Each structure stands twice: as structure tokens, then as C-alpha cells.
Amino acid sequence: MSDLYANAIGHWVVVVVAMLILFFVVLTATAYTVWFERVALGRIQRRPGPNRVGPFGLLQLAADGIKAAFKESIVPTKTEHVLFVVAPCIAVAAAFLSWAVIPIGLWYNVTYWIADINIGILLVFAFSSLNVYAIFLGGYASNNKYSLLGGMRAAAQLISYEVALGLSLVPTFMIVGSLRLRDIVGYTVSWGPYHGPIPLILLTPIGFVIYLTAAVAETNRAPFDLPEAEQELIGGFLTEYTGLKFIMYYLAEYVNMITVSALAVLLFFGGWYLWFVPPVLAFLFKVVLLLFLYIWLRGTFPRLRYDMLMRLGWKVLLPLGIVNVIVTGVILVATQG
């Protein structure tokens, strides 16, 4: 295997195969995230959720996908035709690109990754900021006031919360001393008799709270789903989208949700380490728990007003993030010299 990897052509073969597998796995995971969300939201409202198509409604997403794929692909006359079609493609591309640098532990000493680069987490942020273009261009190209409002909101919201999102992780980087995701996951401590991996949430709990809040805002999920806001903006940037292009936005939203959950697991919950549990199962378990947290938030909180959103971002999360960085720095200097 390592010989194959060292060979230039073999390397590319491995990477392409890994990418295909990843694409399939993430798509499937997305479908079942949607199913999970619909069932969990249903339970929160004491409904059963989808339960007609296939056992436990597990094939519901296949049915929905086929239905959307066969819908007429409408591009309204007065839109910017090129941007209108390109925008959802950007959304999907940006969503999938982040997965290039996310490593997953498959078995006790087998780890999978496509690109193990030393600025991994920064790359994820770079790709996730592309989402702004997808939503804003979609809203602008639609030539519709609701879409444009949604797009504007998305641009302001994503840019504001990206700052907090970045700051929330700085203490983690300071503690670990690396931006490489595998290093962060494999961070070990030697505290007296204990020597081994530790979930970083124990060291930066405030960082996790900021990260979680900012991540919900970054992925445009309730209660920060102002760009869509069905009630006020009749779908916001999605208003003019139907069929496959709508599905692409939808897919991107859920892929982003999984990405953010997976990142939280890698950054704060020790990745795929969980006692004796096989790593891939441990990873899956933690991601599902975080996804449930997402859904739980959506099922509980009403949407924030726009000024509240901005106030929370700039006046609460940002100062908190800065203080968190400073305090972590002081403690690190005090303990490690």
C-alpha cells in the first residue's frame, strides 16, 4: 500500500478512488441526515416523520430526489442566466471541497485522508466561505426582491460569523500548535499517570460554545436561517429555484451541516478516539450526536431577528472569542513557560 502511494501514478489512483468513495459516502450520509432530521423533528413535535417509503421511511430521500430530478428545470426569463445556474454549483462544490482535508480514522491504526496538509483547517474555512458567493450570487441572479434580501442577509451573516468561527478555534491551535487536522485529533496529554488522547473541549469549552453558535449561523440553519426565512422572505435566495438546482442548494446545506459536525468532532471531541470502540463507529456516533444537537436546536428555538443576530455576532461572540484567546494564551504561558 505504501509502495503504491509512493508511486506518482499510484498516488493519483488512490486519491481518485478515495474521492469517489468519499463522494458516495457523503451523498448517502446527506440523504440519511435529511431522513434523521425529519424523523427527529417529527418526534419533537410528536409526529412519526416520514415512514411510508421503504422500512421506517428510509427510502424517502430517494423518492424525493427522483421527483426533484425529473422536474422541469426552470430558469426564469429575467434572471442572470449564467449566474443563476452557476450559483448552486458553487454551493455544492464548496460543500464537497471541505471534505478533501477531513481525515477519518477507519480502524485502530488505519486512518483515511485525501489531502493531509499542514493548513487543513484553514482550507476548510476558505472553502466554507465560498458558500457566501453561492448564496449571494443566487439571490442576486434571481432578480427577485426576496431573493436579493435573502442574499444580502446571507452575505452579512456569513461574513460576521466567520470572524467568530475563526476566533473560536484559535485557542485550539495555540494548545495543539498545529493546523493539521490529524495533529489536532491526535493531540495527547501526559497528566500524571494519564497519557493519551483527550477531547479538547475540556481545555477550550468556551471555544466550543462559540464554534457551535457560529457554525449554526455559518450553515444557515435555524435559529439563524435568516437567508431562507420562509415566513418573511418566502424562501429568500431559494425563492426562484426549483428541481435540481434547488436540490443542489439543499444538498449543500446538509453537506455543510455534516462537515461542521465532523469538524466539531475532530476539533473538540477527540475525533475517532472513544475507549475501545472501533474508530469509524466512534466517529459516526459523535457526528450523529452533534447532528442531533443541530436538529434539536432547530426544533426548539425561534428564528432571531436580524438585529439580534448581528448583535449576538459582533457584541457577544466576537469579544468572547477574543477574551478566550487572550486567557488561553496567558494560561499557556503560565503553565508551559
Place this chain on the structure above:
Amino acid sequence: MADEESQVDGKPEHPAPLRGPDEGVPANPEGKRSSVAADLGALATGLKTTLGEFFSPVVTTMYPEEKTPRAERYRGRHYLRRYENGLERCIGCELCAAACPVGCILVIAAENTDEKRVSPGERYAKTYEINMLRCIFCGYCEDACPVQAIVLGPEYELSDTSREKFIYTKEKLLEPLPPDVEARLKSATPHPPASPGTSPQVGK
């Protein structure tokens, strides 16, 4: 601030706004200042509530498989009844058509003869049609019928694929009643037979 000043300067010209002491939502209930802890507590309460609901049993009725019980005298589709000897009850009097507020019943009566006896009375309904698209299921036909020939049964799933199929003809209406409805009609007759002595109203 504006309120305080107006009260300090002098008596307000108008009486207090039409609002009771408990109405409206003051910015700070009971004068408490909102604190971060209280706000976080409120969020936690919300999360606890939804989690409690998550683990509560589902209350949905799985409709086509599982149906909620109908009231005993639920007014669904109509039935025309027969006597036990097979004769039709309907005597073609058209009182149901007259009572119908939307005029969805069409009765064309014909004379009974000794060779062809359809009902015990003088006449019978040669044609009996109900337009179910017009029917409002008020049950006045059932009330008007002197011989309890027409009753409203419990069926409510009456969808079909064409308008013509909603004009229920006599053949369809004469289908046998569901046994439970038949039993109810036998046990507690809604219109007691008008024979003196059995009915309390016909005393004297």
C-alpha cells in the same frame, strides 16, 4: 423617560391607556433586569421541553391503516333500507327530496301493482338518486322519512374518479347496511312506530 417626564410635569390629560395591569408585556417583568444567566436558563428550559417531547410517544393516527372511531350517529353516505321480507321501505313519497336543503335527491315514484310489488305501500321509488357532490350530510332526509327508508351510514371515504360516479343510484343505495348500524337502528328506533299505547307522545 418620556413617561416619567410627562408625569412629573403635570397630570396627564388623558386617562391611562386602556390596558389592565396584567396586560401587555413589560420590557422587564417585575422590574427584574435580564441577566445572561436567566437568558441561558430560558434557553435550557426550551431545550429540556423539546427533549421531553422527543421521548414522548407519538400521537399520530396512522390514517389509512388505523382510523379514529366515528360517533355512533355519524352522518356519512346514505343507505336505502329494506324490510326483512325483502320489500323496499321507500314508498316514493318524496319527503326526503322536499326536506333536502340543497336539492340533491331525485325521487321518481311509480305505482305498486299486485304483479310487481316493490314496497308495501301504494307507491315505490322507481328512480332514487342522490348527488353526493351536492349533499351536505345534514341528515334531514333521514328525519323526514316517514318509514325510515333512508339512513346515513358511517362511511366517509367517498372519493372517486369522475363526477358521474358521485350520483348514487338506487342499486348502490340499496346495498346492505353495515351490521352495526342495522343493529343500532333495530335496538333504538329514532322514530318510534306511531301505534297508540307504545309511544308516550300519542297518549290521551
